[in-house]
Amino acid sequence: MVASAPAQQILVHCSNGAAAARAPALFVASDFCRRPGFGRHHPLSIPRVSAVLELCASLGWVDDRCMRTSRVATAEELARYHDPDYIEALRASDAAGCVDPAVRERHGFGNFENPLFPGVFERAATAVGGSILAAELALEGRVAFHPAGGTHHGRRDRASGFCYFNDPVFAIGRLLEGGISRVLYVDLDAHHGDGVQEAFLDEPRVRVVSIHERGRWPHSGAADDVGRGYACNLPVPAGFNDSELEHLLESVVLPFAAEFAPQAVVVTCGTDALAGDPLSGLALSNVALWDAVERVICDAGPAVVLGGGGYNPWTLARCWTGLWGRLRGLELPDELPVAAQRILRSLECDLVEDDDVDEAWFRTLADAPRSGAVREEVKSLARRGRALHGMA
Ligand SMILES: [Zn+2]
Numbered sequence: 413m414v415a416s417a418p419a420q421q422i423l424v425h426c427s428n429g430a431a432a433a434r435a436p437a438l439f440v441a442s443d444f445c446r447r448p449g450f451g452r453h454h455p456l457s458i459p460r461v462s463a464v465l466e467l468c469a470s471l472g473w474v475d476d477r478c479m480r481t482s483r484v485a486t487a488e489e490l491a492r493y494h495d496p497d498y499i500e501a502l503r504a505s506d507a508a509g510c511v512d513p514a515v516r517e518r519h520g521f522g523n524f525e526n527p528l529f530p531g532v533f534e535r536a537a538t539a540v541g542g543s544i545l546a547a548e549l550a551l552e553g554r555v556a557f558h559p560a561g562g563t564h565h566g567r568r569d570r571a572s573g574f575c576y577f578n579d580p581v582f583a584i585g586r587l588l589e590g591g592i593s594r595v596l597y598v599d600l601d602a603h604h605g606d607g608v609q610e611a612f613l614d615e616p617r618v619r620v621v622s623i624h625e626r627g628r629w630p631h632s633g634a635a636d637d638v639g640r641g642y643a644c645n646l647p648v649p650a651g652f653n654d655s656e657l658e659h660l661l662e663s664v665v666l667p668f669a670a671e672f673a674p675q676a677v678v679v680t681c682g683t684d685a686l687a688g689d690p691l692s693g694l695a696l697s698n699v700a701l702w703d704a705v706e707r708v709i710c711d712a713g714p715a716v717v718l719g720g721g722g723y724n725p726w727t728l729a730r731c732w733t734g735l736w737g738r739l740r741g742l743e744l745p746d747e748l749p750v751a752a753q754r755i756l757r758s759l760e761c762d763l764v765e766d767d768d769v770d771e772a773w774f775r776t777l778a779d780a781p782r783s784g785a786v787r788e789e790v791k792s793l794a795r796r797g798r799a800l801h802g803m804a
Contacts, residue, residue: 422741426710434713437739438549439474440542440558441465442482444535451529455691455723456574458761461560463729468736470751478740480549482542482560484534485582489544493581493611495569502576506533519570526571536576539563543579543718547586550676550714557739558583559732562680562720564605565630573603573630574721580680581611583716584618587676593617596674598665598708599624600701601682601720602692604633608680609643616642619672621665623648623657625685625692635796644668644801646793650693652685653784654700660790661704664797669708671803677712679705681735682720683728687782688770690763691723697779698731702738725759726773734777744777 421433445461468474490499498519505511509530511522522528539561546556564580565573580597587595597612599605599622609632612618619642622633626647633645646660669677687695709715717739722728737744748756756774772779798804 424706424710426707432710435554436478436741437555437557437717437736438480439478439736440480440482440546440549440556441560442538442542444531444538445560449529449531449535451527453762454524454527455763458723458725459759460722460725460728461719461732463725463755463759464559464732464736466755467729467733467752470749470755471733471737471745473733473737473740473742480545480556482538482545482558485537485540485544489582490537490540490577492585493568494577498569502536503533506531521571521576526574526576532576536563539579540577540582543583543716544586546716546718547583547590550587550716551590551592553714555709555715555717555739557717557736559719561718562601562682564599564601564680564720565603565607567607567610572607575607578607578611580605580608580678580718583678583718584608584612587678588617592675594672594674596669596672596677596708596712597621598677599680599720600685600704601680602684602689602694603628603682603721604630604645604647605680606630606632609633609639612642613639618642619644619668619674621668622646623660623665625650625652625694628692635793636800638800644797646797648694648793649787649789652694652696652790653782654697655783656786656790657696657700657704659786660794661707663794664803666707667798667803668801669711671801674712676714677709678716678718679708680718680720681705683722683724683731684720686722686724686727686731687779688727688764688768688773689722689724691721695782697782698727698734699778699781701731702735705735706738723761724764725761726756726769729756729759730773730777737777747775748777
């Protein structure tokens with residue numbers, strides 16, 4: 413829980429139960445956040461950060477003092493991780509409006525999954541620029557919220573899983589460049605953070621933790637996959653609930669983090685792990701995700717909180733709006749004001765059946781808790797994770 417405190421500080425409750433004071437978070441966004449991308453019929457064509465910004469505005473939760481504008485990462489910056497041929501191929505294809513079949517084959521874009529659409533290059537480069545800026549704010553000791561980031565599947569030389577570049581890699585890289593010697597990356601998206609794990613496979617200054625749905629694309633991140641010793645993977649069963657997330661946090665994630673003692677944390681908080689997402693089978697409440705983010709970032713101080721996946725526009729807009737409220741130390745309303753409800757009621761999504769749309773998605777910000785039994789499979793995953801990482 414977060415409470416307001418005077419003198420531009422908010423109180424946050426850390427994983428050990430203690431309270432700490434820190435400056436309220438900053439929101440990193442760009443004009444791209446307000447414009448749709450991906451063309452029609454793509455799961456990412458729904459309003460996402462634009463709806464979050466509208467909801468936040470309707471609640472009086474954003475103003476010039478808390479907003480920071482992403483810039484476009486340059487080709488030189490992108491080349492610190494991505495293959496220059498890939499960067500140039502995406503730029504040139506975007507400019508030409510078409511993709512050569514050989515380029516499509518080699519670099520994985522220009523297909524349904526990672527379509528070419530006008531402005532794709534600048535949009536992807538702006539997500540990277542936003543994550544670099546978020547890391548720079550974290551280097552000043554702040555918590556930076558960049559919900560347009562979280563493209564955790566992007567590979568060095570190819571697009572993958574709706575991701576062209578990999579902005580979390582740049583957030584982590586900028587923190588390392590800034591002199592941080594231990595960065596913890598926690599990925600709460602429903603899909604394995606494969607691109608980030610791969611990028612830091614040989615980097616002892618980075619630990620990567622991913623909680624994701626077992627049996628889902630990209631089918632990596634098995635429980636015994638520790639990379640080269642720096643990764644912790646927790647593949648969870650469908651129906652994963654709040655109590656089970658709490659169990660994994662308490663028994664694996666927080667002790668793993670405490671052992672590493674990070675100086676900064678980067679979190680990818682996709683909303684596809686929430687109940688009601690059409691592309692995953694997990695069943696968390698948004699409150700469980702907010703608590704998880706707050707607990708993993710609290711002990712480190714500087715933090716970058718990114719978005720990620722999420723294909724239900726109602727659960728996404730409520731989750732990231734509420735997350736911003738929590739990171740900013742604001743009081744969350746039990747019932748949303750009419751203007752906010754109107755924004756939520758105006759959203760549409762082809763992937764969610766009308767019968768599955770919950771009236772509470774229009775009226776409230778916080779979900780009811782989705783607690784339940786901690787299944788044996790989750791307990792055994794926790795025991796295995798502890799054993800693999802030397803926690804008896
Ligand atoms: Zn995802």
